[in-house]
Amino acid sequence: MSWLQQVLEQGIFAVTAEAGPPKGPDIEVIRKKCAQLKGAADAVNITDNQTAIVRMSSFASCLVARECGVEPVMQMVTRDRNRIALQSDFLGACALGIQNILCLTGDHQSLGNHPQAKNVYDIDSIQLLQMFRLMRDEKKFQNGEEMKGEIDVFLGAGENPFADPLEFRALRLAKKFAAGAQFIQTQAVFDLEIFTHWMEEVRKLGLHQKGSILAGVIPVKSAKALRYMKNEVPGVVIPDVLVRRMEKAADPKAEGVQVCVETIEELKKIEGVSGVHIMAIAWESIVPEIVRRSGLYPRPIKSEVTSP
Amino acid sequence: MKLYVIACDKSGYPALMKGIETGEGTDSVLTVQKIPCLGLVKESLLLETLEKEYDGILLVGCPLDSCYNLDGSRFAERRVHRVNALLQEAGIEKKVFLAFVTAEKTGELQRVLMLARSAFNKEESPT
Amino acid sequence: MIIGERKPVKEILQLIGDRKKILVLGCGTCVTVCLSGGEKEAKELASLLRIKKYQASDYTVERQCEPEFIRPLDYRLKEVEAVLSLACGVGVQALADRYPRTPVFPGLNTTFLGMPVEQGRWEERCGGCGQCIVHLFGGTCPVTRCAKSLLNGPCGGSKDGKCEVKPDRDCAWQLIYDRLKLQGRLDALLEIQPPKDWSPSRHGGHRKMIREDMLL
Ligand code: SF4
Numbered sequence: 001m002s003w004l005q006q007v008l009e010q011g012i013f014a015v016t017a018e019a020g021p022p023k024g025p026d027i028e029v030i031r032k033k034c035a036q037l038k039g040a041a042d043a044v045n046i047t048d049n050q051t052a053i054v055r056m057s058s059f060a061s062c063l064v065a066r067e068c069g070v071e072p073v074m075q076m077v078t079r080d081r082n083r084i085a086l087q088s089d090f091l092g093a094c095a096l097g098i099q100n101i102l103c104l105t106g107d108h109q110s111l112g113n114h115p116q117a118k119n120v121y122d123i124d125s126i127q128l129l130q131m132f133r134l135m136r137d138e139k140k141f142q143n144g145e146e147m148k149g150e151i152d153v154f155l156g157a158g159e160n161p162f163a164d165p166l167e168f169r170a171l172r173l174a175k176k177f178a179a180g181a182q183f184i185q186t187q188a189v190f191d192l193e194i195f196t197h198w199m200e201e202v203r204k205l206g207l208h209q210k211g212s213i214l215a216g217v218i219p220v221k222s223a224k225a226l227r228y229m230k231n232e233v234p235g236v237v238i239p240d241v242l243v244r245r246m247e248k249a250a251d252p253k254a255e256g257v258q259v260c261v262e263t264i265e266e267l268k269k270i271e272g273v274s275g276v277h278i279m280a281i282a283w284e285s286i287v288p289e290i291v292r293r294s295g296l297y298p299r300p301i302k303s304e305v306t307s308p
Numbered sequence: 309m310k311l312y313v314i315a316c317d318k319s320g321y322p323a324l325m326k327g328i329e330t331g332e333g334t335d336s337v338l339t340v341q342k343i344p345c346l347g348l349v350k351e352s353l354l355l356e357t358l359e360k361e362y363d364g365i366l367l368v369g370c371p372l373d374s375c376y377n378l379d380g381s382r383f384a385e386r387r388v389h390r391v392n393a394l395l396q397e398a399g400i401e402k403k404v405f406l407a408f409v410t411a412e413k414t415g416e417l418q419r420v421l422m423l424a425r426s427a428f429n430k431e432e433s434p435t
Numbered sequence: 436m437i438i439g440e441r442k443p444v445k446e447i448l449q450l451i452g453d454r455k456k457i458l459v460l461g462c463g464t465c466v467t468v469c470l471s472g473g474e475k476e477a478k479e480l481a482s483l484l485r486i487k488k489y490q491a492s493d494y495t496v497e498r499q500c501e502p503e504f505i506r507p508l509d510y511r512l513k514e515v516e517a518v519l520s521l522a523c524g525v526g527v528q529a530l531a532d533r534y535p536r537t538p539v540f541p542g543l544n545t546t547f548l549g550m551p552v553e554q555g556r557w558e559e560r561c562g563g564c565g566q567c568i569v570h571l572f573g574g575t576c577p578v579t580r581c582a583k584s585l586l587n588g589p590c591g592g593s594k595d596g597k598c599e600v601k602p603d604r605d606c607a608w609q610l611i612y613d614r615l616k617l618q619g620r621l622d623a624l625l626e627i628q629p630p631k632d633w634s635p636s637r638h639g640g641h642r643k644m645i646r647e648d649m650l651l
């Protein structure tokens with residue numbers, strides 16, 4: 001069983017972080033990020049060509065992370081691979097002991113650095129979850145054919161409580177759990193009001209009992225970065241008060257961390273939130289401080305090393 | 309410079325006649341065609357006319373908001389724009405000009421004639 | 436209808452190269468209606484070519500994609516060095532098949548199956564996936580109109596009814612949600628749609644249709 005799953009099942013408020021593979025073959029980049037995150041997070045998401053920009057593969061980077069003693073969450077998007085390649089890579093990852101998989105659809109390639117590429121989108125994230133669950137629980141490929149061997153994997157998905165149509169968002173979460181998600185990492189929370197409301201809906205539907213919900217947070221370094229996210233990144237909602245607060249701050253970096261810590265404090269109070277997912281993009285070194293100041297340190301110690 | 313002029317009979321044609329009487333810059337006008345409204349001028353007519361010896365075409369008609377036929381000048385403006393874009397895309401140094409005048413005020417006509425002249429006197433393609 | 440857009444004149448001139456006798460051939464069906472390759476556009480292009488000193492003529496047939504409509508072109512084709520077809524890619528190929536000795540150049544880029552949504556604006560509606568499931572989505576096709584062809588609900592980037600990928604276009608899933616809500620059928624969206632069978636689509640190889648009773 002994956003460590004992340006054990007932590008969540010023991011009812012410990014979980015912490016996950018994120019590390020993007022390098023835009024090149026330099027393994028040291030991942031090692032460095034892992035060294036910064038080790039001990040501060042229970043597991044670390046390794047992104048899959050996020051924002052449709054070519055990077056070292058998530059699969060390979062996950063293996064490096066594991067060597068560094070960090071438990072990886074392998075992200076898989078359906079943008080670039082069809083069901084054949086996805087199942088094949090899934091088997092490979094499971095065989096090599098990757099035990100957390102996050103199923104995503106992925107950002108459209110036209111927003112990335114190879115907009116000329118042909119996309120795949122053979123299946124969507126929900127179908128991806130369903131497919132992996134079928135392989136794990138029923139030992140069947142997507143086409144129904146029998147498969148041999150045991151698979152031990154913890155399946156997750158993303159969800160964005162802030163995107164439109166808002167009223168559909170909790171229902172979409174229900175679908176993800178029904179399809180096989182065991183944990184959910186949400187889009188970064190800046191607007192606690194919308195998030196709280198979404199969680200109310202989630203509880204009304206009893207979804208918080210169907211799996212673990214980890215709320216996403218992003219520490220920002222400046223008002224400029226915040227504004228950029230507000231205006232340019234699809235699916236992120238940022239209240240104006242927050243932008244003003246960052247603008248007024250004497251030390252914006254410190255303020256960004258403070259905001260993040262305060263947000264985590266609030267999230268901890270919300271019934272049904274089982275952990276946080278800290279996405280410190282290109283600022284991995286700040287994660288331990290955030291975890292410490294949020295009262296989430298030390299992290300539980302893994303008694304045994306997870307091996308295949 | 310050889311111009312083919314298409315003038316609407318409500319405003320363009322009277323203005324043109326006045327211009328010709330006073331001889332102001334109208335010496336490049338080779339042919340004048342009178343029509344009921346600029347809205348009748350199709351792109352194909354413009355292009356076919358430019359297949360002949362003319363360097364350019366000048367459409368003279370009512371101002372946009374006082375077109376006798378309401379939308380005639382507006383249609384003409386769009387089509388002129390489109391034809392000029394096509395000509396430019398094809399690298400053809402011919403052009404269609406448009407002047408909105410009233411029967412009394414002919415100043416605009418002089419201005420566009422001047423503009424046409426300077427466009428063709430330049431060596432590079434008119435923009 | 437099939438939507439096509441005229442190639443830039445510059446590209447067309449490059450395609451033609453140094454050939455002089457050109458037939459600009461319009462098509463009287465889809466591309467006439469979307470104002471790209473009908474009689475009017477064929478005449479304009481032929482005119483442009485003549486101004487550029489080509490010996491260009493123009494003609495427009497009812498439908499370039501049907502052999503019986505292009506058969507009468509035989510004598511015209513004898514007189515030209517190349518044809519510039521303003522039909523969709525189907526028409527271009529029908530011509531190329533019938534006149535294998537004459538180069539046929541596409542004057543349009545065939546873009547999509549769509550409809551006019553307002554004067555001067557056309558939008559894609561169907562991707563010809565070979566297994567229509569549009570009824571499951573209140574009559575809005577996510578295969579085509581969602582940038583990611585999502586079958587189980589909107590992605591995380593839908594905002595104010597617009598698509599994150601093309602913000603000037605509607606998010607298909609907002610449309611689907613609104614329509615099903617109007618019909619009181621939101622529960623339909625809770626059902627998990629299985630992976631689509633793409634074998635009847637272009638992904639299964641190029642396609643054909645046969646009507647036994649119509650075969651000669
Ligand atoms: S489901 Fe397939 S056939 Fe039906 S509208 Fe969409 S693409 Fe076209």
Ligand code: SF4
Pocket residue numbers: 580581582583584585588589590591592593594597598599600601605606607608609
């Ligand atoms: S915003 Fe809507 S249409 Fe665009 S990719 Fe997402 S779900 Fe599909």
